[in-house]
Amino acid sequence: MKLLLALFAVGLGSMYAEAQSPVSAVTPAMTATANQLLASARQDNQGYELVRSLTTEVGPRLAGTEAEARARQWAVEKLQVLGLQNVRVEPFQVPVWLRGVELGEIVSPFPQSLTITALGGSSSTGKQGAEAEVVVFDSLSALQHASRIQVEGKIVFIDEVMVRSRDGAGYGLAVQKRLATAYVSEQLGAVAALIRSVGTSSHRFAHTGQMRQAGADAEVGVPMAALAAPDADQLKRALGYGKPVTVKLVITPQRLPPASSGNVIGEIVGREAPQEIVLVGAHLDSWDLGTGAVDDGAGIGIVLGAAKLIMQQLPQGPRRTIRVVLFGAEEVGTVGAKAYAREHAAELPDHIVATESDFGSGDIWRFDSRVEEEKLLQMAAIAKVLEPLGIARGNNTARGGPDLKYLREMGVPIVSLLQDGQDYFDFHHTADDTFDKIAPRALDQNVAAYAAFMYLVAETTAEFR
Ligand SMILES: [Zn+2]
Structure with a gap:
């Protein structure tokens, strides 16, 4: 009887514990293993080495080009050497755009050259270029409210400044002008368009980036380029004299038929629930101007460095499958992300959580999630293990990286390990995005956080939706 009572009490106790504190997401043994991963990451510079290797041996890797194909080859070899399983390329087609000549100059009243770069997807001015008077607007919205008579036959110049911030919050607004200006300008009869670079640097590097994909053939868009920030300042000063300013622009990019791209995938197959997937992207x-070190060589180094630690430090793999997805053709409109969501649609209900590293190599400072409300405690237990790295628990409205857009929309739980992006948009999409910008210590902190996070969500029995 005493025994029965005791058993009953134990039963009640554990039921109570389950109802009150579903924080069994992380056991003490799991915490100990995660701490071991954190410690190992401090003595391992594999993430940094991988960024060096990619940016040196492949260099720039524009979507759909031979260089991007070499990057896939590089990735397949690295995944195999690290010992990941099911290493494969999932191919898809992507439209190709190649940069040509790019020259800008003020013709009058103060003749001098301007530092510009064509925006991805832009049409060509032809070798003869486009020369016209400049009409300036302080935002895309101001251009959208302009009349045809103001704009027709001119070169539009949108002079809108992007705000610097730790989480890159200014980018969402700033990028709108890059996406739409060529098309709005075309509708109003402009001959070309210039924007102040979407970026925060005051150095003389122009920032490229994709325009919105033109839908109909009728909507080709005028040739469009970005001015380096000091050149946007200079043009604005010239306009400040109140007299007509004429600019000449020669950009000769080519739009080519679709070519091959692909996502490169490798897995640490789960020991108990291999069909359950933790996606890390x-x-x-x-872009073609720099060597893609902060965008997104850093992310490649971080997720592969973390996968390597898990493979080498753990006596056995985690319960669930960790799937590393190195997306192709992100910059030109998340084409790889779309292909992944389409190819793996049937599997998405088994995607436990997805995360992506695509914000340079700055320290991670916040852990945001997007999970069911009643699963918040489980996620908090996982976030807690990352606290010693200086990572605070954030909100539950994570958006994840750009390649997670479609998964998020299809209900896959998302985690964002937010990095300090104070200087990210100084280098982003410029010729100055090179390996020397990678901070090795911060990269190690990222590898540590990803390794512990990947292990914990792959080991726990908790679900997040
Ligand atoms: Zn990126």
């Missing part, structure tokens, strides 16, 4: 392609 980064993107393999980059």
Whole structure:
């Protein structure tokens, strides 16, 4: 009887514990293993080495080009050497855009050259270029409210400044002008368009980036380029004299038929629930001007460095499958992300959580999630293990990286390990995005956080939706 009572009490106790504190997401043994991963990451510079290797041996890797194909080859070899399983390329087609000549100058009243770069997807001015008077607007919205008579036959200049912030919050607004200006300008009869670079640097590097994909053939868009910030300042000063300012622009990019791209995938297959997937992403392609070190060589180094630690430090793999997805063709419109969501639609209900590293190599400072309300305690237990790295628990409205857009929309739980992006948009999409910008210590902190996070969500029995 005493025994029965005791058993009953134990039963009640554990039921109570389950109802009150579903924080069994992380056991003490799991915490100990995660701490071991955190410690190992401090003595391992594999993430940094991988960024060096990619940016040196492949360099720039524009979507759909031979260079991006070499990046896929590089990734397949690295995943195999690290010992991941099911290493494969999932191919898809992507439209190709190649940069040509790019020259800008003020013709009058103060003749001098301007530092510009064509925006991805832009049409060409032809070799003869486009020369016209400049009409300036302080925002895309101001251009959208302009009349045809103000704009027709002119070169539009949108002079809107992007705000610097730790979490890159200014980018969402700033990028709108890059996406739409060529098309709005075309509708109003402009001959070309210039924007102040979407970026925060005051150095003389122009920031490229994709325009909105033109839908109909009728909507080709005028040729469009970005001015380096000091050149936007200079043009604005010239306009400040109140006299007509004429600019000449020669950009000769080519739009080519679709070519091959692909996502490179490798897995640490789960020992108990292999069908349950923890997706960890980064993107393999980059813009053509720099060597894609902060965008997104860093992310590639971080997720592969973390996968390597898990493979080498744990006596056995985690319960669930960790799937590393190195997306192709992110920069030109998240084409790889779309292909992944389409190819793996049937599997998405088994995607336990997804995360992506695509914000440079700054320290991670916040842990945001997007999970069911009643699963918040479980996620908090996981976030807690990362606290010693200086990572605070954030909100539950994580958006994840750009390649997670479709998964998020299809209900896959998301985690964002937010990095300090104070200087990210100084280098982003410029010729100055090179390996020397990677901070090795901060990269190690990222690898540590990703390794512990990947292990914990793959080991726990907790679900997040
Ligand atoms: Zn990126």
